[in-house]
Amino acid sequence: MSADLSMARSRAALLRALREGLDARGYLEVETPIAVPVAGQEPHLRPFETRFTPDSPVPPGGISGARRLHLHTSPEYAMKRLLSRGFGRIWQIARVFRDGEVSGTHNPEFTLLEFYAAPGNAATVMADLEQLVADAARALRGVPMAPPREGHGRGAKGQPLDLAPPFERLTCSEAFRRHAGFDPLPLDAEAFAQAARTVGVRPSAGASWDEIFTQVLLERVEPALGLSRPTYLTAYPASQAALARLVPSDPRVAERFELYAAGLELANGFTELNDTREQRLRLEDEQRERARLGSEVFALDERFLHALAGMPPAGGVAVGVDRLLMLLTGAKDIADVLSFPAAEEYPHARHT
Numbered sequence: 351m352s353a354d355l356s357m358a359r360s361r362a363a364l365l366r367a368l369r370e371g372l373d374a375r376g377y378l379e380v381e382t383p384i385a386v387p388v389a390g391q392e393p394h395l396r397p398f399e400t401r402f403t404p405d406s407p408v409p410p411g412g413i414s415g416a417r418r419l420h421l422h423t424s425p426e427y428a429m430k431r432l433l434s435r436g437f438g439r440i441w442q443i444a445r446v447f448r449d450g451e452v453s454g455t456h457n458p459e460f461t462l463l464e465f466y467a468a469p470g471n472a473a474t475v476m477a478d479l480e481q482l483v484a485d486a487a488r489a490l491r492g493v494p495m496a497p498p499r500e501g502h503g504r505g506a507k508g509q510p511l512d513l514a515p516p517f518e519r520l521t522c523s524e525a526f527r528r529h530a531g532f533d534p535l536p537l538d539a540e541a542f543a544q545a546a547r548t549v550g551v552r553p554s555a556g557a558s559w560d561e562i563f564t565q566v567l568l569e570r571v572e573p574a575l576g577l578s579r580p581t582y583l584t585a586y587p588a589s590q591a592a593l594a595r596l597v598p599s600d601p602r603v604a605e606r607f608e609l610y611a612a613g614l615e616l617a618n619g620f621t622e623l624n625d626t627r628e629q630r631l632r633l634e635d636e637q638r639e640r641a642r643l644g645s646e647v648f649a650l651d652e653r654f655l656h657a658l659a660g661m662p663p664a665g666g667v668a669v670g671v672d673r674l675l676m677l678l679t680g681a682k683d684i685a686d687v688l689s690f691p692a693a694e695e696y697p698h699a700r701h702t
Contacts, residue, residue: 352694391650393645424464517581629655
């Protein structure tokens with residue numbers, strides 16, 4: 351069911367706490383376009399399409415001809431362009447759009463907090479994020495605790511979550527060894543598939559290494575993360591981090607992290623890649639993966655790539671505000687924290 355008045359007040363309190371916390375830490379609020387001329391390349395995301403049609407006659411210097419646009423799936427590219435122009439610490443709370451995503455934790459239109467620190471890295475924004483989460487809990491609940499999430503996450507047992515920093519840090523290799531019984535990094539796709547089957551995960555025939563990684567992560571690792579306090583999952587395989595800098599001492603992995611609490615993914619961030627050539631190669635890899643999956647392949651965002659040459663070392667993170675509100679209120683379904691969830695607004699939407 352959709353959010354009631356009490357939940358709407360909790361949302362307002364959460365947004366206020368996030369704004370105050372970011373302002374206090376020296377971040378500047380910015381705004382970027384929602385309708386963008388170039389869609390992102392993430393292989394498994396489908397952007398909504400729209401169109402700009404200028405009035406006629408077009409004034410001198412105006413835009414002529416209709417233009418295909420997309421509703422952004424994230425403000426990331428535009429915010430990094432601001433970093434390249436000398437903006438240091440920036441944030442925004444944006445409405446973002448991803449076609450087809452309807453489930454207990456997904457809505458096709460949702461609220462995303464993104465913030466970036468330059469100069470900085472993944473550790474910079476991780477430290478600020480855990481403080482923001484604790485501060486938000488205090489604003490809503492009086493203490494840095496989240497209510498029990500009975501049944502959410504394997505072995506959760508419905509205990510409250512301690513949100514006081516510092517959060518747990520766990521590399522992907524450590525998490526896989528702990529919760530799946532093996533480290534995937536040394537394995538090729540065939541050996542990975544075999545190891546997955548030994549723990550009850552059934553990859554499809556011919557599944558790629560990355561597809562197997564995602565399946566084991568979703569089925570065996572994620573549900574066991576952050577059950578007593580939030581966990582930062584770090585050091586993702588390089589192939590799972592197209593926009594992140596690689597770890598200098600081990601180029602198999604990237605400086606990417608995700609934040610989990612009670613098995614719920616709350617945030618995704620990294621030390622930003624600011625090498626234009628390397629970024630172009632990685633985005634071209636994503637284009638090929640979209641083609642392999644039968645998805646539309648979009649042009650590269652040349653303005654974004656050009657801007658990377660002037661972007662200082664930076665860390666950035668995207669936080670699912672609706673999921674954070676779920677965590678802090680004990681809501682079991684994203685529809686419970688939205689006033690107009692897709693499951694009600696689009697009666698034909700499939701809820702999984």
